[in-house]
Amino acid sequence: MKKALLAAILFSVSAAHAGPVEDRASLLDQYRQALPKIRFEDYVLGTFSMDAAAKSQYDDIMSFPPFSVDLDEGKKLWEKPFGNGKTYSSCFDNGGKGIAANYPYYDEKLHRVVTFENAIDACREANGEKALSYGGREMGLVTSYAKSLSDGAKVDVKVEGKGALSAYLDGKRYYYEKHGKYACSSCHVDNVGKTINDEKISMLIGQASHYPEFIDGTELTTLQGRIRQCARNMGAKPPELNSRESNDLEYFMTYMSNGLPMQTPVFRK
Ligand code: HEC
Numbered sequence: 001m002k003k004a005l006l007a008a009i010l011f012s013v014s015a016a017h018a019g020p021v022e023d024r025a026s027l028l029d030q031y032r033q034a035l036p037k038i039r040f041e042d043y044v045l046g047t048f049s050m051d052a053a054a055k056s057q058y059d060d061i062m063s064f065p066p067f068s069v070d071l072d073e074g075k076k077l078w079e080k081p082f083g084n085g086k087t088y089s090s091c092f093d094n095g096g097k098g099i100a101a102n103y104p105y106y107d108e109k110l111h112r113v114v115t116f117e118n119a120i121d122a123c124r125e126a127n128g129e130k131a132l133s134y135g136g137r138e139m140g141l142v143t144s145y146a147k148s149l150s151d152g153a154k155v156d157v158k159v160e161g162k163g164a165l166s167a168y169l170d171g172k173r174y175y176y177e178k179h180g181k182y183a184c185s186s187c188h189v190d191n192v193g194k195t196i197n198d199e200k201i202s203m204l205i206g207q208a209s210h211y212p213e214f215i216d217g218t219e220l221t222t223l224q225g226r227i228r229q230c231a232r233n234m235g236a237k238p239p240e241l242n243s244r245e246s247n248d249l250e251y252f253m254t255y256m257s258n259g260l261p262m263q264t265p266v267f268r269k
Pocket of ligand 1: 203
């Protein structure tokens with residue numbers, strides 16, 4: 001067989017098999033080559049994994065975090081009975097423990113990605129309460145606490161079935177396409193560990209496992225809120241909170257963190 005033909009056949013076989021599993025494996029390979037000293041478990045630390053002094057400062061802050069009062073407030077909101085006497089925990093298996101690691105997921109009946117925030121609102125509505133403002137403080141506090149019930153659980157986002165795959169691919173496309181001056185991947189895939197405006201750039205893998213976070217220890221920030229900040233910096237129109245675009249992007253990004261332990265909330269600079 002001619003070499004070119006063989007190459008074409010091999011290419012089409014590998015292209016036919018390419019999917020989320022292969023995407024993640026090849027991204028991991030790329031990071032291992034770019035950042036050989038950083039262990040996989042430490043990807044959750046983002047840029048703190050690249051700088052020992054910053055990591056030690058991070059450890060100090062995390063041992064007595066300024067946001068522990070906010071986390072207490074989140075706990076109170078989580079435990080506060082709805083008008084009908086039930087609480088959030090009644091909506092989730094195991095009272096909500098360890099479940100956040102499976103979000104977002106693709107809902108076959110709704111034909112869309114369901115984020116953890118969507119599940120919180122669905123719980124409220126099923127109990128006769130109004131939905132919360134998606135990027136609002138109350139939603140941020142409730143999810144900070146509720147997700148902390150999954151600390152240590154490994155992110156386990158599934159992409160199974162046609163609809164799920166298509167949502168994943170839409171999220172992936174957004175990530176690799178140029179918006180404004182850059183693509184998300186220009187920095188968080190192609191330039192990890194490099195410095196831009198005095199800041200090192202973190203890897204995509206490990207970003208979605210620790211949200212909400214508190215910037216400067218005080219400013220409650222959700223994953224979609226943080227994505228919007230980067231989009232603005234790129235000169236792009238930030239994707240709307242809770243839009244199909246944002247939720248598909250979150251789905252793709254969280255899938256990439258599969259296998260890493262959850263920790264919520266955390267400190268970031
Ligand atoms: C020009 C470079 C650049 C581009 C393009 C960019 N970012 Fe960022 N991003 C940064 C820098 C710098 C930071 C702060 C340091 C860090 O944590 O990586 C950051 C931080 C983040 C964080 C927080 C990480 C953490 O652990 O706290 C997320 C999430 C993120 N970016 C997502 C995105 C997404 C999604 C896009 C595309 C819409 C994007 N970024 C585009 C440079 C960029």
